[in-house]
Amino acid sequence: MIIGASGHGKVVADIARKLGRYSEISFLDDDLEKEIPGYQLLGSVKEYKKWKDTCEFIVAVGDCRIRSEIQKKIERDTRIATLVHPTAALGENVVLGEGTVIMANAVINSASILGKGVIVNTGSTIDHDCRIGNYVHAAPGSHISGTVFIGDRVWVGVGSCIVNNVSICEECVIGAGAAVIGDIERKGTYVGVPAKRVIHGRRDAQTGIL
Numbered sequence: 001m002i003i004g005a006s007g008h009g010k011v012v013a014d015i016a017r018k019l020g021r022y023s024e025i026s027f028l029d030d031d032l033e034k035e036i037p038g039y040q041l042l043g044s045v046k047e048y049k050k051w052k053d054t055c056e057f058i059v060a061v062g063d064c065r066i067r068s069e070i071q072k073k074i075e076r077d078t079r080i081a082t083l084v085h086p087t088a089a090l091g092e093n094v095v096l097g098e099g100t101v102i103m104a105n106a107v108i109n110s111a112s113i114l115g116k117g118v119i120v121n122t123g124s125t126i127d128h129d130c131r132i133g134n135y136v137h138a139a140p141g142s143h144i145s146g147t148v149f150i151g152d153r154v155w156v157g158v159g160s161c162i163v164n165n166v167s168i169c170e171e172c173v174i175g176a177g178a179a180v181i182g183d184i185e186r187k188g189t190y191v192g193v194p195a196k197r198v199i200h201g202r203r204d205a206q207t208g209i210l
């Protein structure tokens with residue numbers, strides 16, 4: 001049972017189908033008008049308990065905060081799936097938390113530990129010995145080098161890069177194409193090369209330099 005009948009949900013359904021271990025794949029979403037060709041939308045999210053004994057669940061919502069809220073609510077009485085696309089490459093001693101989804105052509109290298117509800121999107125790479133917090137989203141084509149620590153609910157934007165041996169605190173947004181070259185210790189949105197903090201569209205003069 002996939003919660004979230006959006007574009008991201010479609011991709012999650014495709015992975016679940018390719019894995020061949022589910023006899024049926026369906027959706028729940030609060031917008032009952034949504035349509036996913038080839039799949040049924042069976043009800044709203046609050047109805048999830050009807051399927052709690054017969055289904056595994058996965059929360060397919062790109063927004064890190066919303067994904068965490070839904071998974072925290074349903075994980076008490078459901079089985080949460082972890083899905084890895086058949087083309088993804090995982091190194092030795094990689095650990096994936098419940099509700100984590102690894103998409104096509106992603107690479108997670110040896111000894112990296114990913115928390116719950118993480119999305120490693122298409123072609124994204126996470127190198128060795130990383131610690132990736134709960135409900136992080138590494139967007140398509142983002143690259144996280146070795147021994148990087150990322151706090152909970154960080155959104156790593158499409159095509160961004162994070163150099164090795166740095167830490168990023170929880171709830172940060174790393175903009176599309178940004179290059180993070182040092183530790184980020186303050187929550188916020190960071191853009192550019194090298195990445196600097198922006199507040200309401202302006203570079204933060206006091207804390208912008210990483």
Ligand SMILES: CC(C)(COP(=O)(O)OP(=O)(O)OC[C@H]1O[C@@H](n2cnc3c(N)ncnc32)[C@H](O)[C@@H]1OP(=O)(O)O)[C@@H](O)C(=O)NCCC(=O)NCCS
Pocket residue numbers: 062121139140156157158173174175176177178189190191192198200201202
């Ligand atoms: C960083 C981001 C979240 C900022 O969004 P926002 O808060 O709506 O910010 P705005 O669009 O108002 O832009 C604010 C300023 O930052 C700049 N900016 C925004 N994103 C930027 C980026 N990725 N790189 C460089 N500058 C950026 C804007 O040009 C603007 O500067 P200005 O005020 O000098 O014109 C967004 O632009 C972004 O990069 N999102 C990532 C999207 C993504 O990865 N999607 C993948 C989905 S799977």
